[in-house]
Amino acid sequence: MINRRQWLYGLGVMAGAAAQPGSGFAKHPQEPQKTQHRPLDLSDFEPKSMLQVHESRVERAKFPVLDFHTHITRSATSENGVELASERKYLGTPEELLAVMDRRNIRAMVNLTGGYDKGLGEAITKYDRAFPGRFYTFTEPCYERWKEPHYPQLQAQAIEQAYGQGARGLKILKTLGLYLRENITSGELVKIDDPRFDPMWDACGQFNIPVAIHVSDPVAFFAPPDRFNERYEELNNHPAWSFYGGDFPSNAELLEARNRVLARHPKTQFVVLHVGNFGENLANVAQNLDRFPNMTVDIAARIGELGRQPRTAGKFFDRYQDRILFGTDATPHGDEFPQQVFNDQLYEIYYRFLETEDEYFDYAPAKIPPQGRWRIYGVNLPETILRKVYFENAARQLGVTG
Ligand SMILES: [Zn+2]
Numbered sequence: 001m002i003n004r005r006q007w008l009y010g011l012g013v014m015a016g017a018a019a020q021p022g023s024g025f026a027k028h029p030q031e032p033q034k035t036q037h038r039p040l041d042l043s044d045f046e047p048k049s050m051l052q053v054h055e056s057r058v059e060r061a062k063f064p065v066l067d068f069h070t071h072i073t074r075s076a077t078s079e080n081g082v083e084l085a086s087e088r089k090y091l092g093t094p095e096e097l098l099a100v101m102d103r104r105n106i107r108a109m110v111n112l113t114g115g116y117d118k119g120l121g122e123a124i125t126k127y128d129r130a131f132p133g134r135f136y137t138f139t140e141p142c143y144e145r146w147k148e149p150h151y152p153q154l155q156a157q158a159i160e161q162a163y164g165q166g167a168r169g170l171k172i173l174k175t176l177g178l179y180l181r182e183n184i185t186s187g188e189l190v191k192i193d194d195p196r197f198d199p200m201w202d203a204c205g206q207f208n209i210p211v212a213i214h215v216s217d218p219v220a221f222f223a224p225p226d227r228f229n230e231r232y233e234e235l236n237n238h239p240a241w242s243f244y245g246g247d248f249p250s251n252a253e254l255l256e257a258r259n260r261v262l263a264r265h266p267k268t269q270f271v272v273l274h275v276g277n278f279g280e281n282l283a284n285v286a287q288n289l290d291r292f293p294n295m296t297v298d299i300a301a302r303i304g305e306l307g308r309q310p311r312t313a314g315k316f317f318d319r320y321q322d323r324i325l326f327g328t329d330a331t332p333h334g335d336e337f338p339q340q341v342f343n344d345q346l347y348e349i350y351y352r353f354l355e356t357e358d359e360y361f362d363y364a365p366a367k368i369p370p371q372g373r374w375r376i377y378g379v380n381l382p383e384t385i386l387r388k389v390y391f392e393n394a395a396r397q398l399g400v401t402g
Pocket residue numbers: 069071329
């Protein structure tokens with residue numbers, strides 16, 4: 001015969017077992033049933049959304065796409081974040097890229113990291129010239145020669161040479177502002193608006209080729225990488241991405257230096273990558289777009305930001321529909337960074353974000369959202385804006401027709 005107390009405990013065990021199958025809670029019938037807290041590693045936490053809402057699959061973009069921001073080649077060597085070789089590393093063959101491009105309605109890709117000199121020439125031959133209209137390659141500054149006395153003129157001439165080789169623009173990585181130092185890899189950091197680069201910016205204006213510029217990074221990378229940081233896991237996985245402390249300038253200082261460059265070179269077109277490098281603050285990006293007629297932005301690797309503020313983003317797309325370019329930051333075989341790995345799935349997510357009003361879906365093909373634990377909402381752009389963002393705005397920058 002069991003007494004009432006024992007019977008209640010027994011019921012508690014059963015209820016606990018039903019609610020948490022196999023969880024091992026309250027194994028001992030003598031223990032009073034109560035909620036127990038068990039530690040769980042954040043990296044093991046993979047919650048599955050129970051939300052049942054419409055899921056669209058967008059395999060092909062509604063209109064042909066020009067992906068303005070990809071990395072098909074990159075410098076073969078770098079030191080302390082500074083690329084130091086003309087020689088390129090090839091990340092994907094044209095054939096494997098074209099297969100995805102054809103499936104996903106991508107007419108052309110811009111390879112931003114084409115380098116300079118011989119490496120640039122080879123990349124242009126292998127992609128742009130071999131497959132006309134499908135690939136466009138950009139040049140990059142030659143930081144190897146930074147210490148040479150006539151660097152400003154040399155770099156301006158290098159732009160002219162690259163233009164002659166077939167480069168369609170200049171790419172600036174965050175090397176400028178965060179890695180390049182007076183002695184290239186040591187000494188004081190060189191500022192983005194250092195006047196020694198003025199002839200280079202002007203040369204781009206003279207040859208009418210855009211500057212695709214990346215400065216700064218997500219603001220969370222400049223905040224302490226602690227439990228209050230919304231990108232804690234990402235910084236934990238990539239500690240070198242943190243620009244908190246040391247002699248790094250603040251995010252605001254970097255953006256201000258960039259703005260001074262835009263103001264000083266009004267005849268040069270600047271595509272400020274990653275939503276003007278401040279996707280967390282579209283009011284700020286809007287302010288700069290209003291201030292600088294020579295500024296446009298791309299959306300590369302920032303649908304995670306845009307998609308978590310879909311109403312603000314929708315208004316932003318509407319207001320700046322002529323100045324927003326489609327880009328992904330796609331890198332062939334870049335599996336380590338799911339938000340920018342070049343594959344079919346990545347493009348489907350971008351199209352779903354731009355073309356549907358789907359709710360609460362993953363912004364990257366990954367088990368755990370890699371840029372912060374949230375999901376996104378589609379902005380369902382009207383067709384006229386889609387055409388501009390997918391193709392027309394980028395085509396104008398590149399001087400491409402059709
Ligand atoms: Zn990039």
